[in-house]
Amino acid sequence: MKRQVTISGEPIDTAALAAGWAAANDMGAVICFLGVVRAGEDGKRIQALDYEAHVRMAEHQFHLLFDQIEQRWPIGSVRLVHRIGVVKAGEPSLWVEVLAPHRGEAFAACQWLIDEMKRVVPIWKKPI
Amino acid sequence: MKRQVTISGEPIDTAALAAGWAAANDMGAVICFLGVVRAGEDGKRIQALDYEAHVRMAEHQFHLLFDQIEQRWPIGSVRLVHRIGVVKAGEPSLWVEVLAPHRGEAFAACQWLIDEMKRVVPIWKKPI
Amino acid sequence: MKITICFYSYFKELTGCAQTSEELADGSKLGDLTAQVFARFPKLSAMQKSTLFAVGVDYQNRDFVLRDGDEVSLFPPVQGG
């Protein structure tokens, strides 16, 4: 399974990431999830979220999750980008892309990865 | 809910479609599914799939599915592109994009739409 | 009344045509039409159980009452994606 994690303060370049889909080698399903900062949540308005990470540990924890994905599903590739620092409302903070032979395993692995990330990967956010 | 269906013989321009994500208006989750023609399936090798559609009926059936999505989940937008005619192995035949406030409903609606599509939307494929 | 019948996917090969028509008595139902069609195309008849029927752009069942000029589609299970 190909794997890639990027935790960075740079804006997420979705066009460049989407261009990478051409490289899917006999994978029938590509799932891409984009998490976008919302201006309104629970009735409060925010300008941005300020993301903080324990970067080395976050990268390691993502790789532990990838190890588990590799054991559970026949996945060809996982790429994940998490932006840190100030991310304005309307801008993406998370990109997850899963390539798999069929859609069932792609959806399952993608949803599982996001759920587990929110449990174990040391990243926090503060509204601004 | 915004909705858009395209059934066309043109190649699916994923870069152009991905560029449209900027327009997500206070939607926290974008799910995008790309179905790609596989060179090998069940041990057989194919060069391409030739897709045929009852186009008017397919468009109508997609809109009936969108009506149901609108009633079941708080979805901001659904865009779907299905390519017909000859689609070579490695090229995408289907693009589905769902924008929603949260990821749970986006994943649910996207998976439901693809499942239902494979049950009711009059499109067929023939290996070449 | 005259009903147009369209075939899709490998049903075109089973019938040897993409489109045909049938004459039916006024008030005929979709089931009457399909009985006539299956009688005319024996190879298609073998597929009766899995055949899907639409009138215009909507699925209909055998009790649907046809009207002159209706376009009926017969096709095998769909497989988009």
Added chain:
Amino acid sequence: MKITICFYSYFKELTGCAQTSEELADGSKLGDLTAQVFARFPKLSAMQKSTLFAVGVDYQNRDFVLRDGDEVSLFPPVQGG
């Protein structure tokens, strides 16, 4: 032995620092260290039940035996995405 302690998210505000250190006897466990840290930072102590602990880049529990130079992180529940 000397252990480095790092705080993340609002734990930095509760302790007033991002990083500190503690001296401990050889063979001390993670639980010994955290008891010392909670005693030193009463505001943090109120968060004990929800605090997550890592040594280096891995989660560890209170029985984990520390070694000189270990970097221990204390932080609240994570919330990426």
